[in-house]
Structures are given as structure tokens and as C-alpha cells.
Amino acid sequence: MTKVTTGATMSLDGYIADATHGGFEHLFQWYGNGDVETPTANPDMTFRTSAASAEHVRELTERTGALVVGRRLFDMTNGWGGRHPMDVPVVVVTHHVPEGWEREGDSFVFVTDGIEAAIDRAKAIAGDKEVGVNGGTIATQVLEAGLLDEVHVDLVPVLLGDGIPFFAGLKIAPVQLEGPTRVVQGNGVTHLAYRVRKAG
């Protein structure tokens, strides 16, 4: 069965962005504070991380066969310039196919009939590999729909004091997780993985 996971870089006090949906200069330092280079599908974007984080990113990239993202993230990143840095197809959950884009492309597929259809579509694309879900709002919906298998947190030693929580407004709380099943210490980040405990 294709595994569905989500992950985010999170401050120690639980925020994946500050209150203005920014603060990434504090959260994403670990992508640039080391000396091991990891190229991405975007020629302008190369990660420079600790060796431990580089290996962590490499494994994640290898495992991932497709992504499911919300329309906001797609718009915010301008469709990642045409191809996601992880170099995998991205299923975008949206109400309408954005102007200038095909409904079905090699890099992006726009699904307009809801989160479950988007996950199904991404699973079909991913095959034996995993489906990754970003960002927090979509991940929360997937978790609420009972479709999420794992939560990955890149925990950063900074306190933001206020901001956007990873699972804001979660309707089925409390949700019990199991783990961490993995703990990888990078430079200025701790990579943690948890399994969602399934009911029944």
C-alpha cells in the first residue's frame, strides 16, 4: 500500500510559519547552514546542509513518488517555476484549474473533486513510492480524512512565540501518534518521524 506522509519544518514552539505566514529565515536555516551540497530540480536552488540532513533529504526524495499540495502553496511558489524541486509530479487540490495550466501535465495534475480524489490520484502516480502532503492545511484535511500514515517534523531550535501551527484547527484531536520512529540530528534541526495510530 502506498504510504501517505506529511512533513514540515517547525519551530520548537510548534509553528510552521510566523503569524504573517513568514519567518522562514528562522525556520529554514538548516537548508543552508552546512557544507554538503544537495542539488534540486531547480537549478537556482541547492541545499547546503549537514551531512546528516543531506542524507535525510536524499532518502526522503528517493522514497517520494508524488506530492499533494494545496492551491495556496502552488500559488505562493508560482508552481515552483514549472517543476517541484523534488522532481516528482505534484497533485494540486484546487477548485479551478489555474489559468494557463493544463489539467493534466507531467509536472502538475489539478484535481477539483476533493482531497480523497487527490490522494487516490497521487497514489496511482507514486506506485510503490510514498505520497507526500504539503502544507499544513492540506495535511490537516488528509489527517482528518483518515488517510495520513506518517508525520515528519524537522524541529528547529527557535521560539517564534506566535504563528501558524502545523495542524491548525484539527477537528479530530487528540490524535495519537507512535514514535519517533526515526531521530536524525542535523545542524540546527532534529528530523523526527511519527506514525499515525490507526483507530480500531
Place this chain on the structure above:
Amino acid sequence: MTKVTTGATMSLDGYIADATHGGFEHLFQWYGNGDVETPTANPDMTFRTSAASAEHVRELTERTGALVVGRRLFDMTNGWGGRHPMDVPVVVVTHHVPEGWEREGDSFVFVTDGIEAAIDRAKAIAGDKEVGVNGGTIATQVLEAGLLDEVHVDLVPVLLGDGIPFFAGLKIAPVQLEGPTRVVQGNGVTHLAYRVRKAG
């Protein structure tokens, strides 16, 4: 120099209590989900944790010479029945000495002239040992006053979706920490320690 630390059990999404100031049945499971008994100064309260958590609690208890707590925590616990479970003197930050209590006792000292005076007093009591600060509101004030050296988080694999953040309303965010300087995996909890990065 006497080290000042704070610590809390926190959900993976950053909450030290749910929105009703409860939820402890989810957060505090790790105090009762193992088979290593750790007695406390309260004969009715014995922790039953994993061996790793028991060792973690033992070390913390040995290191701690005094506590600083807010009046709300003191009231909520009814002064821990007269003696804190860690069996150390507790400095209570309050506007007024509560009725029925001495200003200066062996178990409790009530300080009415602010957080810095309370920390000074606790340091004098603790001597070579550490001062621990609880709960979140007081810890936030101590951090804002530049008096906090370490933050300890007992990270629990549960998502509460909403609740009371550890450092709610932090006025000096972002605060950079260093670490984790310690990672101890218990059963249903990960004990993490961070140093507060001092300015200048």
C-alpha cells in the same frame, strides 16, 4: 553561576495544555506507562516510567535546588499538599501572600516584588544546583527578562490541535536556542534539552 532552566511536557504540535487548561491525560501518559517506579515527596504520587525516563527524572531531581512557580500553578495544585513532589523549596511569584501561609517557610517562599527578585531568591536557595521555573507564563517572563539558560521539552507524540503554547505571547521572539544538547527517548516521550543563545 546557578543555572536557570524551565521544562514542560508538550504535545508534538506545541501545546502544554489543551484549550481548557486540561488535556493532561494525553500529555502526562509517560509518567505512568512504564514499570520503573520513582517515588516522589508526595506519598500518593509515584511515577511509573520507562527506565530511560526514570533516569532522566532522577538526574533532573538531583540537579534541581529550588523552583520558581507562578501563583496560578501554586493554587491549582493546592501548594502540592504542602511540599513539592521534587522535595525542594518553591519560590512562588505572587502579588499577595496567600491566606494561611507564612511568607517564608521551608517548603514555600512567597515573593511579591517581581520575577527578578524571585529568581535571585531561588538562586540563593539553590546554591550550586539549578533553579527550575514552572509553568509557561512564568517561564516566558523569565525568558523575556534574559534570565533563562535552558529550555527542556518532554515531547509527546500526540496532536492536540489547539491549546496553551509553552511560550504564549512571547514578546522577544524570535528566540534562538542551541541544541538539542540532550535527546533521551522514553516510552511515549522524547526528552529534549536546549540552551538559550545569549545576545552579544
